[in-house]
Amino acid sequence: MSKNIAVIGAGLIGRSWAMVFGRAGHRVALYDAFPDALDASERLLDASLADLENNGLIASASETRARIRRADTLEDAVEGADWVQENALEQVPVKRDLFSRMDALAPADAIIASSTSAIPCHEITDGMAGAARMLVAHPANPPYLLPIVELSGAEATSAETLSRSRAFLEEVGMAVITINKPVKGFVLNRLQVAVLNEAFKLVEDGVVSGADLDKTLKHGLGLRWSFMGPMETIDLNAPSGIRDYLERFGPSFEEIAVEQSETRPWTSERYQRMEQERRNVMSQDQLPERTAWRDRRLMALMRHKMQAAEEIGE
Amino acid sequence: MSKNIAVIGAGLIGRSWAMVFGRAGHRVALYDAFPDALDASERLLDASLADLENNGLIASASETRARIRRADTLEDAVEGADWVQENALEQVPVKRDLFSRMDALAPADAIIASSTSAIPCHEITDGMAGAARMLVAHPANPPYLLPIVELSGAEATSAETLSRSRAFLEEVGMAVITINKPVKGFVLNRLQVAVLNEAFKLVEDGVVSGADLDKTLKHGLGLRWSFMGPMETIDLNAPSGIRDYLERFGPSFEEIAVEQSETRPWTSERYQRMEQERRNVMSQDQLPERTAWRDRRLMALMRHKMQAAEEIGE
Numbered sequence: 001m002s003k004n005i006a007v008i009g010a011g012l013i014g015r016s017w018a019m020v021f022g023r024a025g026h027r028v029a030l031y032d033a034f035p036d037a038l039d040a041s042e043r044l045l046d047a048s049l050a051d052l053e054n055n056g057l058i059a060s061a062s063e064t065r066a067r068i069r070r071a072d073t074l075e076d077a078v079e080g081a082d083w084v085q086e087n088a089l090e091q092v093p094v095k096r097d098l099f100s101r102m103d104a105l106a107p108a109d110a111i112i113a114s115s116t117s118a119i120p121c122h123e124i125t126d127g128m129a130g131a132a133r134m135l136v137a138h139p140a141n142p143p144y145l146l147p148i149v150e151l152s153g154a155e156a157t158s159a160e161t162l163s164r165s166r167a168f169l170e171e172v173g174m175a176v177i178t179i180n181k182p183v184k185g186f187v188l189n190r191l192q193v194a195v196l197n198e199a200f201k202l203v204e205d206g207v208v209s210g211a212d213l214d215k216t217l218k219h220g221l222g223l224r225w226s227f228m229g230p231m232e233t234i235d236l237n238a239p240s241g242i243r244d245y246l247e248r249f250g251p252s253f254e255e256i257a258v259e260q261s262e263t264r265p266w267t268s269e270r271y272q273r274m275e276q277e278r279r280n281v282m283s284q285d286q287l288p289e290r291t292a293w294r295d296r297r298l299m300a301l302m303r304h305k306m307q308a309a310e311e312i313g314e
Numbered sequence: 315m316s317k318n319i320a321v322i323g324a325g326l327i328g329r330s331w332a333m334v335f336g337r338a339g340h341r342v343a344l345y346d347a348f349p350d351a352l353d354a355s356e357r358l359l360d361a362s363l364a365d366l367e368n369n370g371l372i373a374s375a376s377e378t379r380a381r382i383r384r385a386d387t388l389e390d391a392v393e394g395a396d397w398v399q400e401n402a403l404e405q406v407p408v409k410r411d412l413f414s415r416m417d418a419l420a421p422a423d424a425i426i427a428s429s430t431s432a433i434p435c436h437e438i439t440d441g442m443a444g445a446a447r448m449l450v451a452h453p454a455n456p457p458y459l460l461p462i463v464e465l466s467g468a469e470a471t472s473a474e475t476l477s478r479s480r481a482f483l484e485e486v487g488m489a490v491i492t493i494n495k496p497v498k499g500f501v502l503n504r505l506q507v508a509v510l511n512e513a514f515k516l517v518e519d520g521v522v523s524g525a526d527l528d529k530t531l532k533h534g535l536g537l538r539w540s541f542m543g544p545m546e547t548i549d550l551n552a553p554s555g556i557r558d559y560l561e562r563f564g565p566s567f568e569e570i571a572v573e574q575s576e577t578r579p580w581t582s583e584r585y586q587r588m589e590q591e592r593r594n595v596m597s598q599d600q601l602p603e604r605t606a607w608r609d610r611r612l613m614a615l616m617r618h619k620m621q622a623a624e625e626i627g628e
Contacts, residue, residue, distance in 0.1 A: 048424065052476045118566060140534045141551065148534030175533030177526035185570045187522050188530050190512055193570040195544050198508040208501050212491035214543025216502050219489030220454045220462030225536035227611050229528025230509050235592045236605045237455065243589040246580070251433060254580035256507045259575045266560070266568035275557040278549045291550050296626045297541050303619040312610045 003168075006077040006106070008098065009087030010041035011113050016144040018068050019049060023058045023144075024172035026213045027069040033088075038070060048144065055299035074098075078106040081167065085137065087115045103130040112184045113137035117189065120182050122154035131156035135165060138186055139174075150186045152179035161275045174176055190221035198260055200270060203277055210277025227305065281282055316340055317482075320391040320420070322412065323401030324355035327429050330458040331399045332366040332382050333363060337372045337458075338389075338486035342382040345391035347402075352384060362458065369613035390569045395484065399451065401429045417444040425479055431503065434496050436468035445470035449479055452500055453488075459612045464500045468491035514575055519592055524591025534610060580585035607622065 005021040007014050010032035018028045030045075032038040034215060045068065049061035058064055071077035078084055084102055088094050095114060102112050112134045114124055125134040135153040140146035149169050151161050166176045179186055185193065195217075202208050207218075210267045231242065238245035249264075264270075319335040321328050324346035332342045344359075346352040359382065363375035374380055385391035392398055398416055402408050409428060417424050426448045428438055439448040449467040454460035463483050467476050480490045494502055499507065513527050522530075538547045545556065552559035562565075578584075596604060 036496075047453050056564060093332050095490050112478060122602070134590070146534055146537060150530070167516070175529050177522060177529050179522055180517065180546065181521050183516070183519075183521050184573060185566065187527065188534050189567075190516065191509055191530060191572055192544070193567045194508040194512040194574055195505055196548070196567065197402060197571045197574070198504055199544055202497070202504065202618055205495065205497075207495050207497050208491060208493055210331060210545050212535060213501065215489050215491050216462060216464070216505060217539040217543040220460055221506055222536055222539035222541075223612065223615060225531040226540035226609070227532050228608065229531040229536065229538075230513055231524050231528050231588065232595075234335060236601065236608050241589065241598055241601055242592045243585045246585040246588065247582075250580045250585060252499065253503075253507045253510065256504055257511045257580070258577055259498060260504070260508055260511070261575045263572055263575045266564045268561075268572070271557045271560040271564060274545065274560065275555065278545060278556045281546075284555055284620070287550065287555055293627055294542065294550050297622055298537065300622045300626060301537060301541065301618070304615070308611055308614045308618075313607055 002048065004040050004080050005029070006031065006071070006084045006102075008032075008074065008077060008084065008102070009115075010038050011087060012142055013139065014085070015041045015048070017115070017139070017141040019052070019064065019144040020083075020172055020174065021083075022064045022067040023052070026067065026120060026172070029071040029081070030068055030118065031071040031074055033074075033288040035072070038072075039151075042070060051295070051299065055296070056303050057299055073102060075105055077112070078102055081110045082104050084110055084112040085115060087249040088115065090116060090118060092119060095119065099124055099134060100128055103128050103134075106130075109133075111135070111161055111163065111168075115139060117138065119184065121157060122155070122182070125154050125156060126247035132158040137163055137165060138188075139168065140188065143174075145295065145302065147173065148188060149174045149176050150179055151176060152182070154188060162189050167255070193284040197264075200274060201260075201262075201264060204264075204270065204273060209280070210274065211281050226301075227308070240287055263272040272305055318394050318395040319343070319394040320345065320385070320398040320416075321401065322351065322416070323390060323429075324352050325401060326456055327353045327431065327453065328399070328401035329359055329362070330456040331424065331429070331453070331514065332359065333366070333378065333458040334486055335397075335399075336378045336381045336487065337366070340486070343385040343391040343395070344382055345385040345388060346379045347388075347588050349386070350470060352386075356384060357366070365609070365613065366458070369610070370617050371613055388415060389550065390418055392416055392424070395420050395424045398426040399429060400427065403498065404430060406430060406433060406437050411434065413438055414442055414447060417442050417448075422443075425449070425475055425482075427479065429453060432499065434468070435471065436467055436496070446472040447475050449475055450500075451479060452502075454502065457488075458614065461489040462502060464490045464493055464502055465490055466500060476498055495600065511578075514588060515574075515578060516575075517577075518584065518587060523594075524588065525595050535612075540615070541622070547617075 002165045003026045005026050005028045007018045007030045018030045021028045052058045053061040121136045125131040135157045140148050140149040169176045235242040317340045319340050319342045321332045321344045332344045335342045366372045367375040393511040435450045439445040449471050454462050483490045547557045549556040
């Protein structure tokens with residue numbers, strides 16, 4: 001059943017959400033407080049949808065595009081909405097102002113979600129009349145190429161809001177995780193930080209070059225993680241499963257974990273050093289071209305994953 | 315130019331190395347101190363090579379098989395060898411005994427490498443006459459499906475040995491990284507531990523289920539890491555590159571890193587809890603079938619990566 005979706009904020013994240021909902025068959029109203037941003041977004045939308053069609057990830061760019069309309073006011077966007085997805089600036093006052101207005105304007109049973117990557121839900125929704133129907137639905141960047149979404153609510157968020165949101169986002173093809181307790185950075189960025197923190201130390205200490213560090217993931221660890229994740233990986237790496245694996249390797253892994261617990265400041269020297277490592281591999285002026293390469297690789301990988309899931313199983 | 319390779323130890327790792335060298339066109343002598351292990355290995359070799367052929371990863375299983383011969387003695391295996399790859403038990407005395415015998419038997423210009431995943435090179439090679447030509451070449455498991463190899467030497471290992479080894483292993487299709495200083499667990503397992511340590515804490519604290527934790531990688535972080543690695547990923551995630559990214563997110567990432575520095579013991583309660591999480595997803599008796607699924611997915615992924623590298627660029 002086709003639903004009405006309001007996407008608030010038409011930057012890369014908002015535009016991506018519009019494609020996610022539109023390609024799943026829903027009607028999308030895309031709004032931005034800045035008309036120029038909305039103009040630009042509409043043009044970029046055409047290009048990205050064409051990319052998806054050319055890469056076999058949607059059947060028809062024009063059919064998806066036809067389901068996405070421009071809304072010139074917040075009122076118009078959220079009127080009759082079943083789902084509202086907010087993608088404004090990462091500033092609490094901006095989001096609180098938007099959420100209280102959307103709360104007043106949206107139908108009583110609409111769910112209102114924020115794409116914030118760092119603000120805890122309660123800081124946005126505390127004290128609002130409709131706090132029970134509000135939550136964070138944090139996607140990866142960009143959501144139309146990476147399916148993961150992290151859901152987290154405030155204490156006031158109802159269990160029903162969380163379960164309905166999970167079901168709805170799964171229906172539109174996203175891979176949803178539920179975060180049960182407030183935690184800084186949610187789950188995805190915490191795992192990313194764990195890797196970056198150790199990676200930076202190894203590079204700073206001269207153990208390995210930045211280029212070789214990346215190889216360790218892209219030709220090693222990242223391969224299994226890209227279709228299993230780290231827990232299933234070790235569950236299948238010892239004859240009797242994960243406990244067997246941990247009994248074998250746990251003691252040496254614990255020693256490594258203790259070494260890794262050394263904290264080290266994230267300074268501008270660190271950032272400069274990491275930039276140097278990357279610029280040894282490619283110059284800064286190659287970044288736009290490489291970003292286009294990344295998106296093509298990501299689209300090809302998504303197509304591969306869909307095929308493999310179908311032919312070999314998920 | 316076809317080389318002579320001695321593979322010492324015919325378990326999963328040794329057998330995999332035999333396939334890696336054999337499919338690259340080299341002549342392989344496969345030896346194990348236990349004749350029964352060698353018999354079993356020869357049978358398993360046939361099955362794995364057929365798998366590779368069926369999955370489009372080698373042109374001909376029988377041609378590769380024909381280049382792999384059985385050696386019934388260590389002398390026979392290393393005679394005339396250009397490269398010796400040791401895959402015996404992970405025990406220092408076992409490896410030292412083997413290395414000193416291989417040092418005496420192998421041609422003077424042969425390189426002798428250990429597949430050890432945890433023993434520092436110097437503990438194996440200290441004091442040996444041929445220490446300059448000895449190093450660790452640690453693969454992932456199994457090496458015939460995952461290209462990464464971590465090279466590390468002892469102080470006595472010559473720079474020429476390291477550079478010749480890197481060039482040779484790259485020639486046979488592996489992705490090689492060089493570890494410049496001794497470090498516990500080398501690089502791959504240190505990055506794995508960084509992820510597992512944080513993952514286990516999040517699951518133990520009730521923040522997220524084990525199943526959702528895995529989703530965060532397989533539908534999110536792991537996708538980009540499977541063809542770029544973590545440093546290139548963030549280099550492409552801010553307009554001016556990695557430094558720009560770190561200036562934006564570094565301060566909040568540092569706060570997360572400080573939280574993550576809390577050490578927590580790796581206890582049997584932890585192992586039991588993680589087993590429970592996995593058994594919620596699949597029962598133990600499904601592990602063999604799931605392992606076969608993993609290998610099929612991995613082979614399909616390797617094929618996809620070769621095609622994507624060719625069509626879109628590496």
